[in-house]
Amino acid sequence: MPNLPITPLRIIPIFEPHFSVSGVSMRFNYDLLPGELLTFEEIALRYTQQHPDEKELTARGLLSPSTSFRNLVIRALFAQEEINSPIEDLLFVSDDNERKNYLRRFEHYLKNQQAFLYFRRNDEARKEGRWKVVGETQVFAMLDPNSAAAQNLLNSRGFKLVLMRQTEEDEYWQLFDAQAHPCFPLSRKIQFLVVLSTPQYKVPSGVMPGTEVGRRVKAKVLQRSSQAEFTSAVKARYGACIITGTQLTERHSWPWVEACYIDTQENEEGFLADNSADNGLFLRSDLQRLFINKMISINAETGQVLFNPALETEALITPFYQALEGKVCALWDAVPPGTRERLRNLR
Numbered sequence: 001m002p003n004l005p006i007t008p009l010r011i012i013p014i015f016e017p018h019f020s021v022s023g024v025s026m027r028f029n030y031d032l033l034p035g036e037l038l039t040f041e042e043i044a045l046r047y048t049q050q051h052p053d054e055k056e057l058t059a060r061g062l063l064s065p066s067t068s069f070r071n072l073v074i075r076a077l078f079a080q081e082e083i084n085s086p087i088e089d090l091l092f093v094s095d096d097n098e099r100k101n102y103l104r105r106f107e108h109y110l111k112n113q114q115a116f117l118y119f120r121r122n123d124e125a126r127k128e129g130r131w132k133v134v135g136e137t138q139v140f141a142m143l144d145p146n147s148a149a150a151q152n153l154l155n156s157r158g159f160k161l162v163l164m165r166q167t168e169e170d171e172y173w174q175l176f177d178a179q180a181h182p183c184f185p186l187s188r189k190i191q192f193l194v195v196l197s198t199p200q201y202k203v204p205s206g207v208m209p210g211t212e213v214g215r216r217v218k219a220k221v222l223q224r225s226s227q228a229e230f231t232s233a234v235k236a237r238y239g240a241c242i243i244t245g246t247q248l249t250e251r252h253s254w255p256w257v258e259a260c261y262i263d264t265q266e267n268e269e270g271f272l273a274d275n276s277a278d279n280g281l282f283l284r285s286d287l288q289r290l291f292i293n294k295m296i297s298i299n300a301e302t303g304q305v306l307f308n309p310a311l312e313t314e315a316l317i318t319p320f321y322q323a324l325e326g327k328v329c330a331l332w333d334a335v336p337p338g339t340r341e342r343l344r345n346l347r
Contacts, residue, residue, distance in 0.1 A: 032117065034135040034199050043119065043131060047076070059131075062091075067099040072108040076117040078131065085120050086175060086183035087157060088134065089201040091194040092145075096221050098228050103221045106194050107212065110139040118198060140204050141195040141211035145173055150193050153206040159183075161190075169220070192217050223272065233277035234259035238331055241284040243298075243305055245330035248282075260288045262342045278338030290321070300344035303332030 030049040032038075038046075044057045057076055060066040062084060064076040079085035084092050096102040109116065118137035125132060143150040145161060154161050158178035164187040165172045173190045175183040192213045195204050203209075240247045241257050248257045259280050267273040281298075283291060290296045297306050305324045329335070 032133045032135070034133055036133040037125060037128075037130040038133060039129055040131060043076075043133075047117070061100065062093070063100070063102065063105065067101070068105060069099050069101045072101070072105045074105050074109055074114075074116040076119060077137065079118070079120040080126065081120065081122040082183075082185060083188075086177075087159065088120065089140075089196045089198050089204055090153075091196065092173075092175070092188065092190050093192050093194060094189045096191050103192065103213070103218070106139050106142060110142060110210065110212065113138055118196065135199040137199075138197045139194060140197040140209055141207045142213045143193040143195065143207065143211060144213050144217045145171070145190045145193060146216075147214070149207055149211060153195070153204075156206045191221050227272075227275070230261075230275050230277065230280060231259040234280035234282050237277055237280075238282035238334060240282065240331060241287065242282055242329045242331040242335060243287055243324065243327075244284055246284045257282055257284055258288050260292060262339070262346055274342075276338075278336060279342055281339070287321075296321075296324075297346070298329060298343055300340045303329045303335065305329065 030046040032043065032046055032050075040057075040059050047054075047057050054075065055065070057064045058066050059078045062078065063074050064078065065073065068074075077091075079091060084094070086092075093102055093106075108114075115136040115138050118134040119131040120134055121131050141149075143153070146163075151161060154175070160176045162174050162176060163171055164174050170189045172187040174187045177183060195207055195211075197204065235248065246257055259282055261272065261274075262279050262281060263274050265273045281288075281291070287296070291298075294308055297308060298304070299306055305327055307322070307325050
């Protein structure tokens, strides 16, 4: 049998998957590299690979999770240039509420210097459905838009934040660049600013690290949030005016039946001292105003509606309302002992 030539065995190396960033070949390891432009699906996939035990990312709001009123977690930040981030290391936060819980969450990460992932995009990237990866980021400071610190910081960057109009509860701002061009399509209801420490801006200049928003901002944001919780609880308890039994209706452009506080004393921080449902009544709008102005009261023992004789209310209240005097509240049986005690202590 003739000897056959022996062919050397070729060993073919097996490479791990790789991808290219800026022309440089790299092993694919699910990193989120600063500067990359990715779809949300790509971001979510890589995040899941890195954090398999955590919940998936969401991009329904500024923060992920989009709502978090029971805990203070921030997994990622998704900022839109035209809405809340015309400057990469600054956030202009508006529409915070008790469900979003932005203020408390950012404060928690400021105090503990924890990091989260930061993604942002301009209008062009939005049209392409992509986000720019900024990278792991920390909260450096938080500022009141009215403060000198905020104005000085923006001025040092060539920007100017201008109060365009003001209502009883809200302030509407516009940010102008060095050429006096507006950065927001419309003036925005800015509640506070967040200064970020990003891979590019590790130590933002012009502001003290660890600065927190003051009492004015916290009172406006947190009091409004707690008031929403209070209104929801009182509404769930009664569902109708406790004096007349009038049902809540959505047919009008104003609330026909509203929650109001019994004891309106404030604590040392300027917040309402008692925000519990026991400190609330659900009243028809017109009766609520009479109660708030101490023109009528409710007897804590009998539940009867009473006029305030010291104000000579008979001359001020029409016979339509005078007919209620002495009548027992329609929902008095639903009023718990805690609420009756607060009515008893009302001065």
